[in-house]
Amino acid sequence: MITVRPTRMEVWWVVGAGAVLSITAIVAVSFGAVDLDIGSVVVSIMDRFSFVEIDSGFTAQQEAILWEIRIPRVVLAGLVGATLALAGGAYQGSFRNPLADPYLLGVAAGAGLGATLAIAYAPGTTMWPVDPLPLFAFSGGLMGVALTYVVGYSVRAGRTSVTLILGGVAVAAFLTAAQTYLLQREAETLRQVYAWILGRLSTVGWSEVLLILPYVVVTGIVVIAGRRRLDVLSVGDEEAHALGVDAPRVRLVMVLAATLGTAAAVSVAGLIGFVGIIVPHAVRIVFGTSYRVLLPLSIFYGAAFLIIADLIARTIVAPAELPIGVVTAFLGAPFFAFVLRSSRGAGV
Amino acid sequence: MSVPVALDDVSVQLGGTTILDHLSLEIAAGTWVSMIGPNGAGKTTVLRCITGAVPYQGTVQIGSSVVAEMQVREVARTVAIVPQHPTLPEGMRVVDYVLLGRTPHRGAMTSESEHDLLLVGQVLDALDLERFADRDVATLSGGELQRVVIARALAQDTPILLLDEPTTGLDIGAQQEVMELIDRLRSQRELTVLSAMHDLNIAGQFTERIVLVSGGRVVADGAPGDVLTPELIDRHYGARVRVEQDAGRVVVVPIRARLEVDESLNDSADGEADDPADKPDEEILDA
Ligand SMILES: Nc1ncnc2c1ncn2[C@@H]1O[C@H](COP(=O)(O)OP(=O)(O)O)[C@@H](O)[C@H]1O
Ligand SMILES: [Mg+2]
Numbered sequence: 001m002i003t004v005r006p007t008r009m010e011v012w013w014v015v016g017a018g019a020v021l022s023i024t025a026i027v028a029v030s031f032g033a034v035d036l037d038i039g040s041v042v043v044s045i046m047d048r049f050s051f052v053e054i055d056s057g058f059t060a061q062q063e064a065i066l067w068e069i070r071i072p073r074v075v076l077a078g079l080v081g082a083t084l085a086l087a088g089g090a091y092q093g094s095f096r097n098p099l100a101d102p103y104l105l106g107v108a109a110g111a112g113l114g115a116t117l118a119i120a121y122a123p124g125t126t127m128w129p130v131d132p133l134p135l136f137a138f139s140g141g142l143m144g145v146a147l148t149y150v151v152g153y154s155v156r157a158g159r160t161s162v163t164l165i166l167g168g169v170a171v172a173a174f175l176t177a178a179q180t181y182l183l184q185r186e187a188e189t190l191r192q193v194y195a196w197i198l199g200r201l202s203t204v205g206w207s208e209v210l211l212i213l214p215y216v217v218v219t220g221i222v223v224i225a226g227r228r229r230l231d232v233l234s235v236g237d238e239e240a241h242a243l244g245v246d247a248p249r250v251r252l253v254m255v256l257a258a259t260l261g262t263a264a265a266v267s268v269a270g271l272i273g274f275v276g277i278i279v280p281h282a283v284r285i286v287f288g289t290s291y292r293v294l295l296p297l298s299i300f301y302g303a304a305f306l307i308i309a310d311l312i313a314r315t316i317v318a319p320a321e322l323p324i325g326v327v328t329a330f331l332g333a334p335f336f337a338f339v340l341r342s343s344r345g346a347g348v
Numbered sequence: 349m350s351v352p353v354a355l356d357d358v359s360v361q362l363g364g365t366t367i368l369d370h371l372s373l374e375i376a377a378g379t380w381v382s383m384i385g386p387n388g389a390g391k392t393t394v395l396r397c398i399t400g401a402v403p404y405q406g407t408v409q410i411g412s413s414v415v416a417e418m419q420v421r422e423v424a425r426t427v428a429i430v431p432q433h434p435t436l437p438e439g440m441r442v443v444d445y446v447l448l449g450r451t452p453h454r455g456a457m458t459s460e461s462e463h464d465l466l467l468v469g470q471v472l473d474a475l476d477l478e479r480f481a482d483r484d485v486a487t488l489s490g491g492e493l494q495r496v497v498i499a500r501a502l503a504q505d506t507p508i509l510l511l512d513e514p515t516t517g518l519d520i521g522a523q524q525e526v527m528e529l530i531d532r533l534r535s536q537r538e539l540t541v542l543s544a545m546h547d548l549n550i551a552g553q554f555t556e557r558i559v560l561v562s563g564g565r566v567v568a569d570g571a572p573g574d575v576l577t578p579e580l581i582d583r584h585y586g587a588r589v590r591v592e593q594d595a596g597r598v599v600v601v602p603i604r605a606r607l608e609v610d611e612s613l614n615d616s617a618d619g620e621a622d623d624p625a626d627k628p629d630e631e632i633l634d635a
Contacts, residue, residue, distance in 0.1 A: 002478045004465040007444050225457050231444070232451050234437035242399050242431075243504070244424030244452030289439035 007290045009297075017300035024304040025078065028311045029070040033319060036066060072206050077310040077324075078303035079209065080201065080265040081275055083216050085302020087258035087265075088276020089283075089295050090223045093230030094254045099165050101276035102141075102262040106171035108273070110144020111137040111266035113179045120186040134215060138263035140175075145259055147171045201269050201310050201324055212264040219261030223295060226254055230291035272306070272325045274332025279305050281335070350377035350538045351411040351426065351507040353398060358406035360393055360564070367393050368404065369564040380534050380541040382551035384575075385561035386585050391544035392432065394561065395510045398542070399429055410508060424452035428501035432512040432544075434493075436485045442496055443481045446471060449503030471502045475529065491522035495529070502533065509534075511543035515550055523547065527554045552576050552598040560584060572598040 026045075030038045036058070044056035044066060058066065084102060091100035091107075102108050118136035152167025229250045232240050237247040265272070279302040280294055287293050306324070309331065313324040353375040360368040368390050375381050383391050396402040400415050400423055408415040410426050418426075428449070437445070449471075450464040472478050475495045480488065488496060494514060501509060511530065515523040527550055534541050545551040551558055552572035560568040560575050562584040568575045576598045581589050592599045 001469045001473045002481060004443050004447075004469045004472070004481070006447050006460060006465070007441060008459070228459075229456055231437075231440075232448060234435075234440065235448065236435035238396075238401050239431060239435055241401055241420060242424060242427075242429045243448055244421035246420050284439075289437070290444065 007288060007293065009293050013287060013293070013297060014300075017297050017304075021078070021300045021304045021307075024307050025074050028074045028077075028307045029066065031311060031315060032065075032070060034062075034065055036062060036070075041066065068205055072209055073201060073310070074307055076209050076212075076268065077201050077306045079212060079216050080269045080272065081279075081306025081309075082299045082303040083212075083219060083261040083265045084272060084275040085279035085298040085305070086220060086223055086295060087262045089280040089291065089298045090226075090230070090254045090258040091276070092280060093233060093291050093295075094251045094258075095164060096234060096236070097164055098281070099162075099277070101274070102258070102266075103271065103273035103276060104165055104172070105168045106144035106148040106175060107141040107259055107262045108144070108266050108271045109172040109175040109179070110147075111141035111263040112271050113175045113182075114138070114140020114143075114263070115267050116179050116182050120182055133267045134211065134264050137267040138215075138260055141259045141263040141266065142256070144171055144175055145255060201313075202321070208268040212268055215260050215264035219257050219264075220299065222257035223254065223261075224299075226250060226257075227291045227295045230254065230295075234289075234291075270323075270325065272328055274328045274336060275302060275306060275309075278328075278332050278335045349507055350540055352377040352409075353508060353540060353542065354407075354409045355394065355397060356407045356409070358394075358397055358404050358408060360390075360397065360402055360404045362393075362402070367564050368397070370406070371561070371564060371566055373559060373566055373569075375540055375542055377540055378534075378538050379557065380531070380539075380543070380555050382543055382545045382555040382558045383561055384545050384548060384551050384558055389561045389584075390564040391561055392512055393564075395429060395512055395542070395544060398508075398510060399423060399427055421452045424504065424506075426506050427508045427510060428504035428506040429510040430494075430497050430501050430512060430514055432516065434497050436493075438486060440485050441481070442477065442483050442485055442488075443468065443472070445485050445496060446477075446499045446503050449500040449505075452504065467505065468499075468503050471499045474502075474533070475499050490517050491519070491525070494518060494522070494526055498526070498529070502537075507538070508540045508542075511541065513544050513546045516546045523550060530554075548576055548581070548600045552600065576600055 026038060026041060030036045030041050040056040040058055040062075043054050044058055044063065046052075047054045047056060048067075056063075087107075088101045091102065091105060092098055094100075114136035115133055117140070118133045148164065148168040148171045150167075151170055152164035154167075229245060232243055232245045233247055233250060235243070240247040240250075262276075280298050283294050283297045283301055287297060306328070309327040310324050313322045313327045316322060353373075355371060355373045358368055358371045359366065371390070371394065373394070383394060385391050393402060397404050397408055398410070398415065400408075400418075400420070410423075413422075413426075415423060446468050447460055447464065450460055450468070454460065454464065472481060475498065477492075477495055477499055480492060480496065485493070485496060498511075498514070509530075514526055514530070518526065530541065530543070531554060533539065543551075543555075556571065558568075558570070558572050558575040559566055560580060567584060568580050576591055578589055578591055581587055581600070588603050588605055590601045590603055592601060
């Protein structure tokens with residue numbers, strides 16, 4: 001009898017992904033308006049995380065740049081990238097649609113509208129027990145994906161993955177129009193919100209990281225815990241049911257979790273497109289289609305991808321900064337076209 | 349441990365039309381019953397009622413449990429189904445696909461156990477599928493795929509097996525192979541089997557009991573010789589057939605209305621079939 005070898009996460013795949021992410025992060029914190037010595041950066045980080053006192057040789061100013069500007073920004077980029085990639089993978093598995101992505105499903109546009117409403121109309125954030133921004137963004141994102149689902153699946157005949165995406169395009173356009181209207185009415189907030197539309201990661205200190213961390217952790221835990229269920233969903237709702245899985249419930253939990261993470265990411269970073277599609281697909285091409293492998297690896301490669309995109313965004317036209325959404329779109333649109341071309345089956 | 353299945357006064361309405369109309373059917377533990385009927389008769393719907401995939405009025409029982417009161421997972425540990433048109437996940441390997449059958453036996457967050465792997469290995473072995481273990485399910489031929497889907501159902505390790513037209517689309521050799529396989533597995537594992545069948549002869553050859561469903565009702569139920577009659581087949585399929593006996597089994601031979609008339613005109617039909625004058629006409633009609 002043969003030995004059955006199921007598709008499983010290999011230890012060295014995780015080790016490799018961790019190494020790629022670490023190297024990317026260290027390179028990214030070293031470059032910017034002021035370049036820092038990579039060796040000293042490594043020493044300074046080891047100094048903070050170990051009980052041994054090591055001198056990195058950095059001046060106080062260099063230490064401040066590293067710890068108050070660079071590292072928070074790279075960590076933020078990593079969290080946002082990991083979340084968007086993970087959410088993209090979760091949406092693709094839930095909707096059994098290789099083109100699903102937070103951006104294309106109207107989630108990001110809904111979250112953007114919610115966040116705009118929060119900034120324009122919610123009174124000073126100090127009045128709220130928690131920052132209302134992520135909550136508004138979450139509600140908006142949820143509304144976006146719900147509308148897309150209704151519009152995309154209301155097509156009776158010829159319901160395919162494309163109809164869902166077309167629904168998403170329509171919903172995103174509508175929500176973006178509503179947001180633009182608000183922006184024009186509330187000219188004061190215009191500048192603050194404009195940055196979102198193209199996506200941007202500007203932060204000083206750790207406040208944004210701390211703001212989104214709880215949401216991102218919840219999303220990560222729920223989606224990773226459900227990864228085996230998404231593999232069962234790949235045979236369709238009815239067969240999943242015959243295998244003992246309540247597909248609508250799994251889908252609901254996954255979509256809620258993915259939307260929560262997306263909304264948190266959008267509330268600090270704006271509308272960053274294509275991460276949710278490029279990263280899971282690249283992982284799929286290299287490591288196979290099983291969600292039990294794809295989702296955990298998407299976390300690492302999503303983080304690494306957005307850290308690189310952010311590095312490009314802040315160095316290529318220095319001292320000015322390119323919105324990061326421009327960089328991901330520039331890399332992502334051709335990749336998207338490639339995925340669209342090579343997608344077979346799944347009704348595409 | 350064989351388990352019986354019973355549908356009692358089951359009705360299904362979908363999209364405003366009645367699909368099953370007060371249908372009752374009992375299948376004794378450890379027996380194999382074929383369900384035949386014209387396209388759209390409701391065969392697939394009967395199977396979907398048993399797995400609880402479609403809302404219905406009436407009761408469906410497996411063993412002493414009422415399906416409607418069972419958890420989805422509990423049902424999946426008792427009933428496995430081989431769908432007529434399985435959805436094939438892109439890029440999934442045969443082993444992973446067959447392992448999906450173990451889903452109802454483990455928690456949502458646990459990996460497959462050694463027992464799961466052993467059982468899947470045995471199933472692949474029994475169905476002669478070892479060499480396909482690493483193949484992408486989308487690359488299999490019709491007969492290979494049918495065996496793989498049956499393998500997934502067997503990995504579910506349930507006492508009840510439902511098959512929806514398991515031989516449709518297979519060549520004649522693969523049809524017999526699949527049916528022999530089901531027969532062998534059924535006796536080895538003491539399974540209760542209900543199969544919707546498209547091919548009347550295969551149904552008549554392999555099962556002792558045939559249920560004819562038409563318009564959402566059971567219109568005939570019994571031994572192949574009692575159900576596969578020219579009258580019933582004409583009434584429910586609108587087909588003209590001749591029924592013959594072959595080594596104690598019933599054989600249904602479809603006949604063309606026009607040829608039947610020709611035959612009745614010429615008593616010695618044997619030589620006539622080769623008459624070249626008849627051929628052009630036939631070919632035109634076939635085209
Ligand atoms: N969701 C549905 N809505 C409306 N009609 C349906 C639906 N599903 C099946 N039907 C109809 O129910 C009838 C029985 O279908 P089915 O059980 O698949 O028949 P069979 O398997 O015997 O060919 C068919 O006429 C089919 O069109
Ligand atoms: Mg059918």
